[in-house]
Amino acid sequence: xxxxxxxxxxxxxxxxxxxxxxxxxxxxxxxxxxxxxxxxxxxxxxxxxxxxxxxxxxxxxxxxxxxxxxxxxxxxxxxxxxxxxxxxxxxxxxxxxxxxxxxxxxxxxxxxxxxx
Numbered sequence: 001x002x003x004x005x006x007x008x009x010x011x012x013x014x015x016x017x018x019x020x021x022x023x024x025x026x027x028x029x030x031x032x033x034x035x036x037x038x039x040x041x042x043x044x045x046x047x048x049x050x051x052x053x054x055x056x057x058x059x060x061x062x063x064x065x066x067x068x069x070x071x072x073x074x075x076x077x078x079x080x081x082x083x084x085x086x087x088x089x090x091x092x093x094x095x096x097x098x099x100x101x102x103x104x105x106x107x108x109x110x111x112x113x114x115x116x
Contacts, residue, residue: 026055026070026106027080033097035065040094041115047082047090048113051075058116069113070106 031040036059044057048069053076055069069079082090084099 023072024070024106025073025076026104027067027076028102028104029067029069029080029083030060030064030100031067031083031096032062032064032099034095036063036094038094040065040092043090043092044079044083045113045115047092048079051079053079053113054110056114056116068104070110 041057041059044065044067048055048057048067051071053069053071055067055071057065057067060066067079067083069076080101082088082092084096086096
């Protein structure tokens with residue numbers, strides 16, 4: 001899926017009934033590459049908070065990083081683009097070699113964005 005961003009295509013569209021409840025969009029994103037030990041989680045947290053998103057970011061044992069984010073559909077799509085684009089336009093630390101994206105159902109009442 002990483003080739004999608006490098007080719008200059010627009011963000012992937014999601015089925016209207018998956019991960020979207022009319023006012024909120026949610027994603028589970030796992031990025032691989034040089035993303036641990038470089039400030040990627042800190043960057044993801046600050047970016048998500050600036051976009052008004054709720055969720056969390058964490059390191060996974062396999063060396064990847066997982067982002068769970070939900071909120072305004074445009075803000076979620078912007079976080080997705082910022083987290084996966086190559087080269088980065090937001091001074092994102094590290095290097096994202098690939099990613100795995102899943103649209104998920106939003107969790108009602110979730111607030112704040114944390115590093116786990």
